Amino acid sequence: MPSQLAEPPSPAITVEAWRDHDPAARALPGMALGRLELADAARPDAERLYRAGARHVRLPHPVDLCAATAGPESARALLLLRELTGRGLAVDWVARCADGCAADGALGHLYPPSRIEGAPPQAAGAWRAGYFPARCVYRHGPGFIEVRDRRFGPLDLFTIDEPHFLTAVAGLLEGSPTGTVPDDVRAELADARLIAEHVGRLWWLPTRPYRWPLGSLGL
Known part of the structure; x- marks a missing residue:
């Protein structure tokens, strides 16, 4: 990535x-x-x-x-x-x-x-x-991002591995101008509720934990 x-x-x-x-x-x-x-x-x-x-x-x-x-x-x-x-x-x-x-x-x-x-x-x-720690988190693997999301009830797992998605997420960490995010990336991440929009920028919602509360997840 x-x-x-x-x-x-x-x-x-x-x-x-x-x-x-x-x-x-x-x-x-x-x-x-x-x-x-x-x-x-x-x-x-x-x-x-x-x-x-x-x-x-x-x-x-x-x-x-x-x-x-x-x-x-x-x-x-x-x-x-x-x-x-x-x-x-x-x-x-x-x-x-x-x-x-x-x-x-x-x-x-x-x-x-x-x-x-x-x-x-x-x-x-x-x-x-x-609220509880690690309610919506992501981790990096070799060539992929995995998201574990419990905000809306049962655990949802998302794996992101397409190169242009990974490139987009890298920018979304600090906020990307809305018009610079490819339409397919924006649509899929918005559908999964993994991004938010403020003042003309899209930003990434999941947190990246640095101390995993329930044992190692390879973060």
């Missing part, structure tokens, strides 16, 4: 980070990493946070989930959420939803928000109740 990714989305976003999940522990000296500006692609940003010792991250601004209203900041935040979820970090964030998309389950594999503005009060609770 080609390693070159599409240019990262902009603008930069600011986060707050701590070295521990526990609120009591986060109050101890040396636990706070402070406010950090992230301006690189989502994957290296998440890796740097993890290597710096971050285990709890806060996004200070609400994240729009709806494609019709989300701006570049929200698209960037969702990419980062995907990567932080894959690395097992806890994320304190607030979602915002105006069209009911929060209830469709497509984003239910991401670390759940503390609340969802514009949605019924129980919506965030339902997200938290249904």
Whole structure:
């Protein structure tokens, strides 16, 4: 699979980070990493946070989930959420939803928000109740990608091995302009609900876990 990714989305976003999940522990000296500006692609940003010792991250601004209203900041935040979820970090964030998309389950594999503005009060609770690690994940093999998806009930398995699909997914990891994704790729991935669209870009939804919770899957 080609390693070159599409240019990262902009603008930069600011986060707050701590070295521990526990609120009591986060109050101890040396636990706070402070406010950090992230301006690189989502994957290296998440890796740097993890290597710096971050285990709890806060996004200070609400994240729009709806494609019709989300701006570049929200698209960037969702990419980062995907990567932080894959690395097992806890994320304190607030979602915002105006069209009911929060209830469709497509984003239910991401670390759940503390609340969802514009949605019924129980919506965030339902997200938290249904969340578990590795709910929708992918792994690379030699010349293929395998997706394991439990967002919508029973396990769905997808194997992607056609070269132009693999090339497209490489760009989708950081967001590809909608018009640059081949029609057949876009149609099949959208039908499987493996991609989302925000601000004229398509991006890849499954997370890539770096610590498999139930034994090795060859990631």
